[in-house]
Amino acid sequence: MDMTREISDAGSSVSQERLIDTVRYLASDELEGRASGTDGSRKARAYIEEAFREAGLVPAGSDGYLQKIETGVGTNIIGRLDGADPPLGEEVVIVSAHYDHLGRSGDRIFPGADDNASGVAVMLEVARAQQALRSPLGRSILFIAFDSEEPPYFMTGAMGSKFFVNHPTVPIHRIAMMIGTDLLGTDPWPGWEGQLFVMGEEKCPVATSVLDAVAGIEGLAIRRLGIHMVEQFPIWGRHPFSDYAPFRDREIPFLFFTCGRPSFYHSPRDTADKLNYEKMSRIARFIFSTTVLASRTAESFRFERDGENLLSGAEVIGEGLEFVLDSRSPSKVFPGYTRLAWMALKWWRPKVRKILAKLRSGESIGQREIRVLERASLGLQSLTVKLLRR
């Protein structure tokens, strides 16, 4: 039986009902926003541990499934599926999602349905679907629910993913690739739907060939962007935004999947009823296939510091700009947008068009043109969201 068929059959065991149940529970009032070190966080942890057990994962933390973050207050949850094939099986592919959120402030609860109960729910489905595979894995797969991704821990030594990289429960040189997921439940805007952004493949040729080999899923558009397109701010410089960053900083290949920040990002309005579960089940099937192919590929993963994918990034940004600026009734399509952001996008459009034409005809572009793409990308991302509100 051919591998593509075997993987897509196994992927069809992804359950939309379970995605809904998981997000509803993690984002329920009972869990009070899952801030690290709280009762709500402990309840979330118990739920995820139980799901790991049901999916047949072997405990791979420092204490069963758990890894206490000694430098902070949180706890990572780590489970493993063994690869069948040494020496390949000694390497690991990580699939991860952070499970903490902002907790509560007085009587306001921040439920964090999209951020990041969505990623946890998808990760759990990816873990469960492995049981439906008929042939063995190559590399082992490590599933990690990271704690303490949110402020005040973000990018400090107390951040779950950073603590893991500093205190890995597997030898760090055996990590072939890290897959990070954050904010998987929404569409950018009505009319521009089904977009799944992936960053990081530009830094690893094998990651690119793995993505190329994943069978397409109807209704899901995989959009490859260089990681700098979402991180590079004017004046501020680089501002990373999720758990991939500590791995990237160690030059470990990574893929970061996200649907982007919705207008209710980091607000009490991030509730379970807002998410697109049909899209999430497509995403779970896509990430499942990516994981299995990454586990089985015989090629070795290598990080390339200077890797770029400017053309595909420019295509995405160009399409987003045209979509936004062609809208007949922006105040309806983009509620809360600012006139200033709109004007800025108008200013970038002709420049982006020129750059895109150049890249399409095979010409190379310079640093200044790359900056234009980064700023147009930030303009799009900040149309309805305050990006630096964390």
Ligand SMILES: [Zn+2]
């Ligand atoms: Zn998040």
